[in-house]
Amino acid sequence: MNFYDLLKTQAEIFGDKTFLQIDEENFSYSDFLNGKSASKFFNQAKKFFHNQKLNRSNIFSVATSGSTSTPKKLFRSFESWNDFFPTQNKIFRIDENSKVFMHGDLNFTGNLNAFLSVLGAGGSIITTEKFSPKFWLKLIERATNIYLVPTKLSLLTSGEPIKTIRSIFTGSQVLTAAQSLNLMKKFPCAEIFLYYGASELSFITYKKISADNAADIQNLGKPFDGVKIFIRDGLIYVDTPFRAENIPKPATVGDAGFINSDGDLIFLGRGEDFINRGGVKISALAIENKLLTLDGVEAAAVVKIPDKLRGENFLAYVVGNVDKKIIRQVLAPAEFPKEIIFVERLPLNSSGKIDKHSLKQLKQLLAD
Numbered sequence: 001m002n003f004y005d006l007l008k009t010q011a012e013i014f015g016d017k018t019f020l021q022i023d024e025e026n027f028s029y030s031d032f033l034n035g036k037s038a039s040k041f042f043n044q045a046k047k048f049f050h051n052q053k054l055n056r057s058n059i060f061s062v063a064t065s066g067s068t069s070t071p072k073k074l075f076r077s078f079e080s081w082n083d084f085f086p087t088q089n090k091i092f093r094i095d096e097n098s099k100v101f102m103h104g105d106l107n108f109t110g111n112l113n114a115f116l117s118v119l120g121a122g123g124s125i126i127t128t129e130k131f132s133p134k135f136w137l138k139l140i141e142r143a144t145n146i147y148l149v150p151t152k153l154s155l156l157t158s159g160e161p162i163k164t165i166r167s168i169f170t171g172s173q174v175l176t177a178a179q180s181l182n183l184m185k186k187f188p189c190a191e192i193f194l195y196y197g198a199s200e201l202s203f204i205t206y207k208k209i210s211a212d213n214a215a216d217i218q219n220l221g222k223p224f225d226g227v228k229i230f231i232r233d234g235l236i237y238v239d240t241p242f243r244a245e246n247i248p249k250p251a252t253v254g255d256a257g258f259i260n261s262d263g264d265l266i267f268l269g270r271g272e273d274f275i276n277r278g279g280v281k282i283s284a285l286a287i288e289n290k291l292l293t294l295d296g297v298e299a300a301a302v303v304k305i306p307d308k309l310r311g312e313n314f315l316a317y318v319v320g321n322v323d324k325k326i327i328r329q330v331l332a333p334a335e336f337p338k339e340i341i342f343v344e345r346l347p348l349n350s351s352g353k354i355d356k357h358s359l360k361q362l363k364q365l366l367a368d
Helices: 003-014 040-055 078-082 085-092 109-121 133-140 177-186 284-292 324-330 356-367
Strands: 018-022 025-028 059-063 073-077 099-102 124-127 145-147 167-171 191-198 202-209 228-232 235-239 256-259 265-269 274-277 280-283 297-307 311-320 339-342
Touching: 003 040, 003 078, 003 109, 018 040, 040 059, 059 109, 073 078, 078 109, 085 109, 099 109, 099 133, 109 124, 124 133, 177 191, 177 202, 228 256, 235 256, 265 284, 274 297, 280 284, 284 297, 284 311, 284 324, 297 356
Parallel strands: 018 124, 099 124, 099 145, 145 167, 167 191, 274 311, 311 339
Antiparallel strands: 018 025, 059 073, 191 202, 228 235, 256 265, 274 280, 297 311
C-alpha cells in the first residue's frame, strides 16, 4: 500500500468532504485528483500522489530541510510514516474533524508529513499561497489546529484572541519563552506542542508547552511511544522503527545533548552549530537563546564563518532594537561575535527555517 491507495480509500469514506482548501478554492476527497489549480501547493500534492500511483511502490522520496546546506534526498517507506500517524495525531489532537492550517513547501519533510497525517485522520487542510500573516489569521479563524514552524508562528500573535484553535504543533526550531507566552494569549484554548525530530529519524521527542516550562527552551521533552533515545560521546542516538530507508539502528544526525534526571532530552545544538574559534568550542544555539531573552530582540541567528587566524568565527544577525552594551552583559567574552548585524528580517527557506546560507551571502553583499 502507498499514499495514493490511502487517498483512494479516504475518498470512498469521506467523499464530498473538503480535503484541501487553498485560499478560496476547495477540493473534496473525491474530486481532488481530478481538480486543477494554479497553486504551487496543489500541484506539489497532486504530483506526489501521481508519482505514488505510477510507481506502485511503498517507497517515496523526501528532502531534508536544513538551514545551512543544500537539501538532500531521503527515501521512506509508506509504513515508516503511516504506522506512526495514530501516535502523533493523538498527541497533536488531529482527527477527522480537524481543519489544520499550514503554510509552506510540500517538498520538505515536516510539511509533507503533517499534510499526509491529516489525510490519514480524514481531516482537512487549509493553506494559502500568500505570505501575509494578516490573511493567515483570517483563514485560521476557520481552522481547529495549526502546524507552522516557530518563525511563522511568531507572526500570528497580534490582534484579538482566537478561541477556536485546539492545538498548535511545531518543531525544527527553538520556540522562545516570549513566543510561547504570546501564543498562549493569542490562542487561549490551544494546547501547544513542540516536537524534536529529524528528516532521517522522524519524530523523536515532544513536550506540551505551559507557562511553567516555556522558559526552559532547551528541554525537548520525552520520547514518543516506540522511540528510544540515549547519549553516546555527547551525541543523541535514536532507536526508532520510523526512520528513513538505509538509516542504521540506532542512528545519530550529529545533534548534541543529554538526558536529565526526569528523563527529558536537553538539546545542546546540532553539529553544524558548534564553532571552534581558536580552540574554544562555542554553541551558536546557546548564543541565539541568550540574544532572544533580551527585550527588543525579535529574532536572532548566529552564522559560522571561516577565519584565517582562528579557524572559525561567527556573526550574529539580530532583528529588533537593543544596545550592543546590553548584549555584552548577557554573553561571555568568548561568546561575543565578530560582528553584530542588525537587519529588518531574517531570510527563510521554503520550509520556513532561517536560511543561514543566505545570511552569509548577505554579509558578502554588504562588504562589497
